[in-house]
Amino acid sequence: MSEKTYLQALNEALRQEMERDENVFILGEDVGQFGGCFGVTQGLFEQFGEERVMDTPITESAIVGAATGAAASGLRPVAELMFVDFIGVSMDQLFNQAAKMRYMFGGKTTVPMTLRMPQGAGIGAAAQHSQCLESWFMNIPGLKVVIPSTPYDAKGLLISAIRDDNPVVFLEHKLLYGASGEVPDESYTIDLGKADIKREGSDVTIVATSQMVYSALEAAEKLKADGIEAEVVDPRCLLPLDKDTILDSVKKTHALVVAHEAVTFAGPGAEISAMVAEEALDYLDAPIKRVGAPFCPVPFSPPLEQFYIPSADNIVEAVKSIR
Amino acid sequence: MALSKKTLIQMYETMNRIRLFEQRLQEFFAAGEIPGFVHLYLGEEAVATGACAALTDADSITSTHRGHGHLLAKGGDLKLMMAEIFGRSTGYCKGKGGSMHIADMDLGILGANGIVGGGGPLAAGAALAAKYKKTDNVAVCFFGDGASNQGTTQEALNMASAWKLPLVFVNENNGYGISCPQCKSMAVVDIADRAAAYDMPGVVVDGNDVLAVHEAVTEAVKRARKGEGPSLVECKTYRWRGHFEGDACTYRCTEELEEWMAKDPIPRFEAKLVESKTITQKEADKIKARIEKDVDEAVAFAKESPMPETSALMDDVYA
Ligand SMILES: Cc1ncc(C[n+]2csc(CCOP(=O)(O)OP(=O)(O)O)c2C)c(N)n1
Numbered sequence: 150m151s152e153k154t155y156l157q158a159l160n161e162a163l164r165q166e167m168e169r170d171e172n173v174f175i176l177g178e179d180v181g182q183f184g185g186c187f188g189v190t191q192g193l194f195e196q197f198g199e200e201r202v203m204d205t206p207i208t209e210s211a212i213v214g215a216a217t218g219a220a221a222s223g224l225r226p227v228a229e230l231m232f233v234d235f236i237g238v239s240m241d242q243l244f245n246q247a248a249k250m251r252y253m254f255g256g257k258t259t260v261p262m263t264l265r266m267p268q269g270a271g272i273g274a275a276a277q278h279s280q281c282l283e284s285w286f287m288n289i290p291g292l293k294v295v296i297p298s299t300p301y302d303a304k305g306l307l308i309s310a311i312r313d314d315n316p317v318v319f320l321e322h323k324l325l326y327g328a329s330g331e332v333p334d335e336s337y338t339i340d341l342g343k344a345d346i347k348r349e350g351s352d353v354t355i356v357a358t359s360q361m362v363y364s365a366l367e368a369a370e371k372l373k374a375d376g377i378e379a380e381v382v383d384p385r386c387l388l389p390l391d392k393d394t395i396l397d398s399v400k401k402t403h404a405l406v407v408a409h410e411a412v413t414f415a416g417p418g419a420e421i422s423a424m425v426a427e428e429a430l431d432y433l434d435a436p437i438k439r440v441g442a443p444f445c446p447v448p449f450s451p452p453l454e455q456f457y458i459p460s461a462d463n464i465v466e467a468v469k470s471i472r
Numbered sequence: 473m474a475l476s477k478k479t480l481i482q483m484y485e486t487m488n489r490i491r492l493f494e495q496r497l498q499e500f501f502a503a504g505e506i507p508g509f510v511h512l513y514l515g516e517e518a519v520a521t522g523a524c525a526a527l528t529d530a531d532s533i534t535s536t537h538r539g540h541g542h543l544l545a546k547g548g549d550l551k552l553m554m555a556e557i558f559g560r561s562t563g564y565c566k567g568k569g570g571s572m573h574i575a576d577m578d579l580g581i582l583g584a585n586g587i588v589g590g591g592g593p594l595a596a597g598a599a600l601a602a603k604y605k606k607t608d609n610v611a612v613c614f615f616g617d618g619a620s621n622q623g624t625t626q627e628a629l630n631m632a633s634a635w636k637l638p639l640v641f642v643n644e645n646n647g648y649g650i651s652c653p654q655c656k657s658m659a660v661v662d663i664a665d666r667a668a669a670y671d672m673p674g675v676v677v678d679g680n681d682v683l684a685v686h687e688a689v690t691e692a693v694k695r696a697r698k699g700e701g702p703s704l705v706e707c708k709t710y711r712w713r714g715h716f717e718g719d720a721c722t723y724r725c726t727e728e729l730e731e732w733m734a735k736d737p738i739p740r741f742e743a744k745l746v747e748s749k750t751i752t753q754k755e756a757d758k759i760k761a762r763i764e765k766d767v768d769e770a771v772a773f774a775k776e777s778p779m780p781e782t783s784a785l786m787d788d789v790y791a
Contacts, residue, residue, distance in 0.1 A: 178649070178650065178652065179650045179651045179652060181651075182651065182722075182723060183650065183651035183652075183723060186650075204657075206618070206621035206649070206658065207588050207589070207618040207621055207622055207652075207657070208621050208623060209622075210623050211623075234586070234587070235587065237587075238587070238589070238623070272508065273507030273508030273509075273559070273570065274508050274509060274586075275568075275569060275570045275572055275586065276569070276573065276586075277572065277573070277585075277586030277587055278509075278572075278586055443785060444786075444789070445785060445786050445789045446568075446789070448567070448568045448780075448785060449507070449559055449565070449568055449569055449570035449573070450507070450560070450561075450567030450568065450570070450779055451507050451559055452779045452780065452782060453567060453568070453779075453784070453785055456785060457785060
């Protein structure tokens with residue numbers, strides 16, 4: 150066990166899986182010697198060579214489609230798109246091909262493909278490079294959607310994603326690459342679809358994902374000063390969603406706030422809120438509150454962008470409005 | 473082709489405007505005063521300049537993530553561009569867009585673009601509008617060698633040709649898509665060869681020779697205006713800087729860079745103008761000094777301008 154960044158944890162997961170299974174390979178734009186847009190694949194080209202760490206042309210459709218075809222043909226590709234925003238170019242290959250292949254073929258194939266994509270605002274990259282699109286992927290049967298917040302989760306979940314026989318959309322947050330935490334040196338897995346309680350509390354459940362987990366933890370500290378003990382639940386996977394952990398928490402705290410960086414309207418919080426309302430309404434003492442981004446594209450100018458991103462204070466406010 | 477003295481001097485000015493504007497951006501980015509990404513066009517000034525000099529204000533262009541040169545060559549305002557890149561409310565996009573999204577619809581600039589290959593279909597649309605409305609206007613799609621591999625670009629080439637749209641595809645082949653050299657991303661050496669697949673003319677020109685670019689694009693524009701359809705002009709050039717400011721650029725060798733810097737399009741054109749007595753060296757220096765001042769003013773304007781109010785966040789999501 151040693152202190153590693155989220156980026157190092159992802160890199161280690163890739164390296165260990167490539168060492169373990171020669172069918173695992175990487176493809177994407179500038180993933181080779183350049184080491185990936187944010188540096189996640191650094192050093193892998195040197196270790197595994199260009200047959201297993203493949204620089205592709207700038208053709209997202211072909212990247213996702215080739216990964217899908219290769220996966221259906223016995224390999225375990227890990228594809229990288231530089232930014233989640235570029236999925237638009239290749240969406241058909243993901244949602245009509247990769248996600249549906251097994252079902253349409255009557256279960257006669259598997260598509261063990263992992264698609265890594267950084268998302269999120271905060272670096273002044275403007276509207277076409279800053280979105281959080283998890284709710285798009287949550288709406289597609291056949292995909293799994295993983296969204297880790299900590300270095301520990303990032304490593305274990307990525308290894309699980311690579312070993313999973315389904316197409317997995319793996320969403321990293323570009324502001325988290327530098328986040329550090331304890332990460333075992335050896336290989337380990339985390340079940341896809343198992344939430345983690347990042348902080349225990351009795352008065353309100355805050356379900357938070359990705360970068361918002363940190364804001365939720367900060368909010369919890371602020372709330373503590375006012376005598377409110379918040380429980381922070383990180384689903385880690387949005388599809389499949391660990392309903393039980395969320396419901397158990399709500400049954401204990403009797404209040405729910407959901408926080409994510411995707412737009413609030415029709416965002417992942419809508420599904421989580423509806424699920425809790427359907428299955429645990431009687432346990433709730435107050436209305437459910439959602440904290441997410443406003444319904445607009447991500448603005449460029451720093452003050453606007455900061456204002457756009459949901460904050461710890463927004464979460465505190467939401468909790469106080471019901472507690 | 474005999475170009476008027478006025479046109480030649482305008483092209484000289486444009487190239488210098490792009491150069492000096494971007495050199496200033498380079499400094500401000502290094503000083504941490506510019507948020508986000510900045511992709512500089514340094515070294516490629518002859519392409520945008522030569523191409524846009526073949527257009528009128530009513531013609532359209534689509535640009536790329538490396539858009540400052542295209543925008544300035546099409547007549548973009550120094551102040552409004554600078555303010556936008558600094559994220560100010562007075563900028564072209566009120567601070568919402570930044571370097572990668574600057575647009576000026578009055579000048580037919582359909583925006584820089586954060587999506588590689590995003591411009592081709594948009595340019596096809598602009599050309600379609602011109603044809604539909606019988607305006608005689610044309611569209612130019614600027615795109616990189618990397619973008620030429622994108623399906624959207626190939627789809628736009630095909631549609632433009634099938635529909636005989638008044639569109640000129642200007643490929644800026646600077647040899648790299650970020651770190652990926654052309655030889656690793658495509659099998660052809662000349663992107664212009666791909667024009668054959670769409671039954672349109674494809675020509676290769678020296679992209680560091682503003683007159684060669686201008687001549688080829690003018691020819692293509694003429695063809696487009698006559699209703700004969702699209703063309704592809706490939707301009708061989710080189711970017712001096714890393715892909716973005718901050719890129720350590722370890723994937724290219726310094727010899728290659730030096731070789732291309734020796735082919736700097738600006739002194740080359742300047743020498744030609746002086747030699748042909750189109751301008752004197754003194755006049756050339758005066759032009760540069762004037763542009764320096766214009767850039768100073770643009771910087772002052774940007775820096776004095778306020779950041780956008782947070783109350784503007786939700787403006788313009790819908791019309
Ligand atoms: C759809 C999409 N994929 C990837 C990127 C990331 N990206 C930005 S610029 C670039 C390289 C573009 O190369 P090229 O078209 O040759 O233009 P150049 O940068 O050389 O001017 C890449 C891969 C993007 N912005 N959009």
